[in-house]
Amino acid sequence: MKVTLLRKLPVATDICMFELGPADGAALPPFAAGAHIDVHLGGLVRQYSLCNSPSEAGVYRLGVQRERESRGGSVAMHACEPGTTLEIGEPRNHFPLDPHAAHSVLLAGGIGITPLLSMALHLAETGRSFELHYCAREPARAAFVDRLDTPPLNARTRLWFDDAPAGQRIDFAQVLGKPDAHTHLYVCGPAGFIAAVLGAAAQAGWDPANVHREYFGAARVGAARVGAARVGAAGVGAAGVGATGVGAAGAGAAGAGAAGESETSAAATADGPFQVSLAQSGRVVDVPAGTTIVEALRGCGIEVPVSCEQGVCGTCLTRVLSGTPDHRDVYLTDDERAANDQMLPCCSRALTPMLVLDL
Template sequence: MLKLRVRSITHEAEGILSYELVDPSGRGLPRFEAGAHIDVRIPGGLSRRYSLCNPPTDTDCYRIAVLNAPDGRGGSRAMHEKVRAGDWIEVSEPHNFFPLAANAKHSVLLAGGIGITPILAMMEDLEAQGRSWELHYCTRDASRTAFLRRFASATADPRVTIHHDEGDPSKGLNIAGLLSQHEEGEHVYFCGPTGFMAAVQAAAEHWPREAVHFEYFGAEPPKASVAGQGAHASELHLSRSDRVVPIEAGQTILDALRAAGVECESSCEAGMCGACKATYSAGTPEHNDYVLSDDERRNQVLVCCARVSKGPVVLEL
């Protein structure tokens, strides 16, 4: 973990603050690529994932933006209420599960609300590389549109369109029309709240799978069918380490592994990023993620949110 200082906090829009994090000794920070995120340890013992929204050419700071979600899981509220300029904060080195495709001839960037954070870094990186792109940024109104100062010059660019729907989706971006046709070499990237993500995914269903890139940001974790229905107490068989781990009906696979002292990489712990993906060869997991396709779910599982529907589940761990 890196121990950084909060150099500044900026009001970006209604309910959105950005935080500039620097090394207290003035040293450069580990480099990152557009789309990357860091895990932030928040006061109160929470850990949350936030995308880096500054250009990847910046090496002296990390900048994140946080939407205060009163009905969320507590991380954003703690950031807004407890973190102040001058504070020390622990963060991970950057990880990237949402990179730009090196072979894209044209990139369509779509952002909904706070989902602009990784998309903004992508826009600036593509521009710096002289690559083809366009950006559509969807918000409710101007007061809730983050980074307006950074967009001040970009809004005159015909490649940038900001859409305000005033709470009525019919007044916003025509996503289905925008993505109705796919040109060879064209890629789409999107990030935002659940409804926005579902609309873009539906509109891009006919696009080649390798040309569609997304990251859930600030969405609620998937609702598991636990409540005594889909998941059952069973066992996890770890084929590589030759271990048997019990799992209760209410436990995620990750929780069961941790209780048994088994190390397993994880990040968002909400089925959104794919960091905890594991391969299984037997049993039936209860999948509760946003990431895996139906084909991938036949032998892969995100253990952070999955439970056991029919066991034992054999994991290659």
């Protein structure tokens, strides 16, 4: 659907708020807190979380961080000015609030504040119990602080900064030290931030069913796999929040899982070459070392729908008919990885000499 950029407002260093309205006067589809939309930007498709309250009918608000190492999405978005017409998809939500939680703990790292801001607004408006902890490298990099500093959010929000004196930085063990069967944890940010939070939650004894996360950028370190995740809103990419124990983006995520005990051939080492057979055409494509499946297929004129190309968004999710994939994404859950019947070919590889894909 087409929307018009109504407002563009700087809200932190390298971060702008974009307010979108319908281009044709028709009502925008409703959304739930935690949802994201696809934004089409000159051949690119990027996912951005909606950061306004679901009760605000008629507008979608996004927070987009301009990435120094952007693959084009954030740069193209920041080049847009009010009046620009954009093509977007309808809201989707892989990161919903649990409707039965008696209390919600929201932990945001960097630009990961965007879906959690929407959650906080919704929880406040509906009279539900919550607390919001927002971590950033320094005050200038904290987005939407004016909104967080005003009622009804200010009484339930705590800001944490890397440049604060020792002893005034966030202590995840303290924040998460008292898990409760009716309390749910929501964490969003870069992989290193999430790894630190999940580690603290596990040590504190949180029920994994009560822990929800959304990655804004994947750690791409060898064949490492980040722990169980169902994610959306990829492509925004958050800067790591530094040395508070939170970790830089991607740090601490490596080594979270080892290769499974499936039958693995020496011919398919972690980063070595392998082949992909396309079931729908019978064609076999070589995937060299250092090349992703998507890149190899693209080189043969075969296009697979992609967006983030980091294993975050799930756009390229593909059925595996034979062979064992080497999962390197942060989209699939542990159970989905163990089943080995689907994979994200934008980043994952093979543990067997050949994969047969439903392509």
